[in-house]
Amino acid sequence: MVVTRKKLVPDVQANKVSYGKGNAKKYIVVHETDNTRSGADADAHARLQYNGNSRSASWHYTVDDKEAVQSFEHAWRCWAAGSNKGNNEGIQVEICVNADGNYLKAVQNTAELVAKILKDEGIPISNVVQHNHCSGKNCPSQMRAGKVSWSQFITMVKNASGNTQQHKPSADTSKYRVLTGTYATKQAAENVLDVLKHRFGWVAYIEPDGAKWRVKTGTFTGIDAAKLGASKIETAKLAQVTNIVAE
Ligand SMILES: [Zn+2]
Known part of the structure; x- marks a missing residue:
């Protein structure tokens, strides 16, 4: 399971870059940062949000090849999906594409995080969607270009879901x-x-x-x-x- 830590944006700042709390938590919306600079990892994006992002944008999690960093509790209605429905009902997850990171590992870590959120919030896997689904934006762009296909990603989430349910040692010795x-x-x-x-x-x-x-x-x-x-x-x-x- 991917290492997850919280670096929550203070409420005063959160209120400036979101619609406040009351997220319906029906969807998980998958994004990519499109920031290929070296060092543009999960920690850097979490610090950007924490220190007050000058852009009118916000998202719940940033994931790289090492960890997932949570910036907002799920209750917040972040500004990421480009549509009211997406923002009001979605938990926003950004995958890092930094040049010094391992994209495939970041995608795998994202799949593990998504599996955990699905379980914690009781969201069906059919409600894991691309940002593109909400607003038509070409996001997550590398995934949409086929670097890891969407169906492969969903398979990774399903596999990770199987693992999160393995609290007891598996009795399956077949x-x-x-x-x-x-x-x-x-x-x-x-x-x-x-x-x-x-x-x-x-x-x-x-x-x-x-x-x-x-x-x-x-x-x-x-x-x-x-x-x-x-x-x-x-x-x-x-x-x-x-x-x-x-x-
Ligand atoms: Zn996006």
């Missing part, structure tokens, strides 16, 4: 493997195998499938571990399709 879709050449499958073995440190194999090839992992214990494995393969863009099969 074994599963992850199978990729097929590759046209053996070389393509070997390239993927190489990443799984040497970068992820996994056991994995190549199998023929008709005239094509696919990659099969060693076994994961428990369905949640297998889902995380499949998500990792898709996030790294090693396969467009993955299937989880029971042993």
Whole structure:
């Protein structure tokens, strides 16, 4: 679970850059900062809000590759979504895109934070939306450009939701493997195998499938571990399709 800390904007300042409290908390609105400067991380954005942002803008959380920093309690109706509905009913989450940060890790951390907010506030996952959904703005822009696709992000939230529910040790000792879709050449499958073995440190194999090839992992214990494995393969863009099969 991503490390989360609070650096709450004082009420006097909060009242200048929001519609006050009374947020209906029906949606989580996902944004990117679009600030690619080195050092434009979660702490920097939280300090900007804390010290009095000169722009008429505000948001609840900023997330980078290391942490999530909360600037407003959920009750505040922040100014971020570009529509009354989005601002009055949404919890605003900004993903950092600073050049010295790891974007993929920041997205993963955001997925974990979003999963926690969904659970805490009883919001359905179908109400996790892009800023674009509220006002048509091209935000979150890198995600919308496909750097991590929206569907991959939602899968990451679902996987993280599974983890947040694991308060008790999982009793699921069933074994599963992850199978990729097929590759046209053996070389393509070997390239993927190489990443799984040497970068992820996994056991994995190549199998023929008709005239094509696919990659099969060693076994994961428990369905949640297998889902995380499949998500990792898709996030790294090693396969467009993955299937989880029971042993
Ligand atoms: Zn936005």
